[in-house]
Amino acid sequence: MHEMGIACEVLAAVRGEAKRHPGNTPRKVGLRIGELAAVDPEALRFCFEAITRDTDMESLELEIEICPFRFRCLSCGHEFVVQNYDSQCPQCADMKTECIGGQELDVAYLEVEDHEPSAAGAKSTQ
Amino acid sequence: MNRVPLEQKVLSENDRVAAELRARFREHGVLCLNLISSPGSGKTSLLECTLESLPRDRRVAVLTGDIQTDNDAARLKRFGFPVKQITTGGTCHLDARMVERHLADWSLANMDLLFIENVGNLVCPSSYDLGEAAKIVVLSVTEGEDKPLKYPSIFLKSELLVLNKIDLLPYVPFDMNAAVENARRVHPAMEILKVSCLTGKGLHEWLVWLEHRRRAIKPVETEAVT
Numbered sequence: 001m002h003e004m005g006i007a008c009e010v011l012a013a014v015r016g017e018a019k020r021h022p023g024n025t026p027r028k029v030g031l032r033i034g035e036l037a038a039v040d041p042e043a044l045r046f047c048f049e050a051i052t053r054d055t056d057m058e059s060l061e062l063e064i065e066i067c068p069f070r071f072r073c074l075s076c077g078h079e080f081v082v083q084n085y086d087s088q089c090p091q092c093a094d095m096k097t098e099c100i101g102g103q104e105l106d107v108a109y110l111e112v113e114d115h116e117p118s119a120a121g122a123k124s125t126q
Numbered sequence: 127m128n129r130v131p132l133e134q135k136v137l138s139e140n141d142r143v144a145a146e147l148r149a150r151f152r153e154h155g156v157l158c159l160n161l162i163s164s165p166g167s168g169k170t171s172l173l174e175c176t177l178e179s180l181p182r183d184r185r186v187a188v189l190t191g192d193i194q195t196d197n198d199a200a201r202l203k204r205f206g207f208p209v210k211q212i213t214t215g216g217t218c219h220l221d222a223r224m225v226e227r228h229l230a231d232w233s234l235a236n237m238d239l240l241f242i243e244n245v246g247n248l249v250c251p252s253s254y255d256l257g258e259a260a261k262i263v264v265l266s267v268t269e270g271e272d273k274p275l276k277y278p279s280i281f282l283k284s285e286l287l288v289l290n291k292i293d294l295l296p297y298v299p300f301d302m303n304a305a306v307e308n309a310r311r312v313h314p315a316m317e318i319l320k321v322s323c324l325t326g327k328g329l330h331e332w333l334v335w336l337e338h339r340r341r342a343i344k345p346v347e348t349e350a351v352t
């Protein structure tokens with residue numbers, strides 16, 4: 001339900017970073033979303049398309065990496081993907097484990113396209 | 127194509143404000159608790175019971191969030207403690223900015239305990255840090271024992287689960303053991319209290335939990351002063 005707010009934050013992050021690369025068009029933004037981040041990737045895509053339509057960011061691609069729910073065993077240090085919420089360590093059967101993944105909601109990277117400096121100049125003659 | 131690593135949290139602006147709030151709560155020794163549940167699980171009822179049983183000189187305040195109406199604030203004001211309604215006007219969760227804004231004319235120096243009742247919603251509030259010391263999730267027995275598995279995010283992030291409306295257990299096929307097991311599957315270290323805001327059962331344990339948690343805050347403050 002709050003994906004619209006999330007989409008706006010992502011766009012703001014893109015715009016902030018794009019300012020640091022004048023003349024280069026942002027092409028793709030990479031997000032990391034945890035399985036348990038309470039964010040629906042499809043709803044987020046929908047919102048993102050809605051707020052970028054008919055703007056300079058219209059062609060910006062959204063790449064979403066879903067991060068699995070992962071625990072680390074506090075006894076043996078083994079890290080594992082949690083299946084069916086079974087938090088027991090598959091290596092040593094210990095129950096004392098901590099969550100180390102699955103709640104991500106990060107902007108990982110931005111891909112920008114370099115433009116030929118002349119392209120902008122040629123356009124402004126008309 | 128040139129890939130620039132950003133590595134920032136999507137909600138970094140909210141997180142920044144929340145971190146500021148957390149630092150202020152810590153500085154003033156305020157225990158801030160964020161109550162989350164689906165609509166109608168009994169957040170306001172639990173706060174009513176709590177305020178009713180606290181001595182009037184306790185330095186407690188409440189911020190209560192809803193999409194519309196100030197009904198909850200009206201219910202909570204009866205007990206004489208400072209209460210403020212946050213009406214979000216459509217937003218399905220509270221964010222740190224709203225809390226900051228509504229705290230602006232309250233003095234944290236005169237406060238020991240701040241309850242924030244979030245908007246009734248088991249999903250979105252879990253993404254927004256409000257600077258609280260702990261999130262508390264309320265689940266009532268009429269909602270079904272599978273909710274921790276269906277809405278894992280909030281159960282993972284909450285320190286305490288309050289299972290409310292246990293007076294209704296004779297009337298609903300709610301499997302209490304399964305509910306506890308499901309909650310601990312998602313969050314093995316979760317604390318769980320079973321209460322009824324109607325009959326008062328289990329409320330003593332809740333008040334003990336609160337007092338215990340409040341005491342744990344205080345030493346931090348004295349540490350900082352010395």
Ligand SMILES: Nc1nc2c(ncn2[C@@H]2O[C@H](COP(=O)(O)OP(=O)(O)OP(=O)(O)O)[C@@H](O)[C@H]2O)c(=O)[nH]1
Pocket residue numbers: 163164165166167168169170171172192198245246247290291292293294321322323324325
């Ligand atoms: N039987 C029973 N009813 C309860 C209990 N606690 C709350 N209720 C009732 O449940 C309804 C909803 O309670 P509220 O306290 O308003 O719930 P809430 O979580 O604050 O609701 P929102 O703020 O709208 O999300 C009310 O009619 C309460 O009287 C309880 O322990 N037992």
Ligand SMILES: [Mg+2]
Pocket residue numbers: 169170171198243
């Ligand atoms: Mg309420």
Ligand SMILES: [Zn+2]
Pocket residue numbers: 073074075076077078089090091092093094
């Ligand atoms: Zn192990």
